[in-house]
Amino acid sequence: xxxxxxHRMTQQRxxxxxxxxxxxxxxxxxxxxYERVRKQLPRISLGTVYRNLEVLVELDEIQxxxxxxxxxxxxxxxxxxxxxxxxxxxxxxxxxxxxMQKLEDELxxxxxxxxxxxxxxxxxxxxxxxxxxEAETTIV
Amino acid sequence: xxxxxxHRMTQQRxxxxxxxxxxxxxxxxxxxxYERVRKQLPRISLGTVYRNLEVLVELDEIQxxxxxxxxxxxxxxxxxxxxxxxxxxxxxxxxxxxxMQKLEDELxxxxxxxxxxxxxxxxxxxxxxxxxxEAETTIV
DNA sequence: GTCTCTGCAAAGCATTTGCAACTGC
DNA sequence: GCAGTTGCAAATGCTTTGCAGAGAC
Numbered sequence: 001x002x003x004x005x006x007h008r009m010t011q012q013r014x015x016x017x018x019x020x021x022x023x024x025x026x027x028x029x030x031x032x033x034y035e036r037v038r039k040q041l042p043r044i045s046l047g048t049v050y051r052n053l054e055v056l057v058e059l060d061e062i063q064x065x066x067x068x069x070x071x072x073x074x075x076x077x078x079x080x081x082x083x084x085x086x087x088x089x090x091x092x093x094x095x096x097x098x099x100m101q102k103l104e105d106e107l108x109x110x111x112x113x114x115x116x117x118x119x120x121x122x123x124x125x126x127x128x129x130x131x132x133x134e135a136e137t138t139i140v
Numbered sequence: 141x142x143x144x145x146x147h148r149m150t151q152q153r154x155x156x157x158x159x160x161x162x163x164x165x166x167x168x169x170x171x172x173x174y175e176r177v178r179k180q181l182p183r184i185s186l187g188t189v190y191r192n193l194e195v196l197v198e199l200d201e202i203q204x205x206x207x208x209x210x211x212x213x214x215x216x217x218x219x220x221x222x223x224x225x226x227x228x229x230x231x232x233x234x235x236x237x238x239x240m241q242k243l244e245d246e247l248x249x250x251x252x253x254x255x256x257x258x259x260x261x262x263x264x265x266x267x268x269x270x271x272x273x274e275a276e277t278t279i280v
Numbered sequence: 281g282t283c284t285c286t287g288c289a290a291a292g293c294a295t296t297t298g299c300a301a302c303t304g305c
Numbered sequence: 306g307c308a309g310t311t312g313c314a315a316a317t318g319c320t321t322t323g324c325a326g327a328g329a330c
Binding site for chain 4: 046070
């Protein structure tokens with residue numbers, strides 16, 4: 001039968017975890033994490049960052065956000081919560097809304113799927129981009 | 141000042157639209173659309189498919205689904221509705237739940253973002269994968 | 281000592297883009 | 306006629322992977 005690999009706490013893994021958790025509001029991309037970790041471990045490779053982020057998600061230490069757009073972001077808070085993403089610059093912040101079990105209840109019984117969870121993402125413009133938007137409204 | 145390009149209805153564009161709309165429950169990937177369109181227009185290129193899907197989204201004829209996972213899917217129904225995705229095989233179906241304006245209202249006032257919309261996606265296991273799952277539960 | 285992890289570089293894969301020829305309108 | 310569009314191929318950008326040596330336990 002199959003045996004789960006036993007994960008080790010390497011220096012790389014611990015620094016990566018530390019960086020992702022430094023400010024849970026940040027929602028960094030793998031590349032941003034790489035740049036930050038590099039200040040402490042200059043020889044680390046991007047591949048190692050990706051591999052460790054994957055492991056940390058598996059260990060439920062962090063959360064991977066697969067929002068619209070192609071780049072994954074990582075959240076130092078592994079608990080379920082929602083996000084709001086700026087459609088213009090891609091910035092991601094937490095949405096101050098409590099998790100809603102109701103949503104899944106509403107679907108229950110009307111689908112042939114076994115429901116496991118839901119993902120709710122708000123879209124909008126961050127304050128900075130709202131301003132830019134106004135200035136450009138004259139176009140078209 | 142800037143002038144919007146005037147789109148033309150080319151043979152390629154019309155066949156692509158036809159295919160995406162053929163069965164609005166399908167949620168095809170760009171590659172799947174390419175394969176289908178190729179039966180009618182064997183010389184079409186994948187790049188053309190991508191470019192046209194982009195234009196059709198812009199014209200609000202179809203909708204681009206950027207769900208979890210890296211592959212975009214296209215929906216022949218441009219109206220807002222929700223989806224349920226199988227976590228195992230990636231299949232996407234419509235979730236029979238009415239659009240909820242409430243969700244945005246709940247966030248209103250408690251964020252500095254200008255809210256534009258929301259995206260709700262359910263995750264679960266499709267009937268086929270539910271079965272496989274059961275059979276494998278003994279592992280670990 | 282063993283089995284996981286690392287750095288490096290190359291590969292993978294969805295998507296985008298430059299370009300010259302073509303075609304709706 | 307001419308701006309928008311096409312096919313082709315190369316490029317892009319994020320992410321994954323193969324490998325041999327290094328390191329955790």
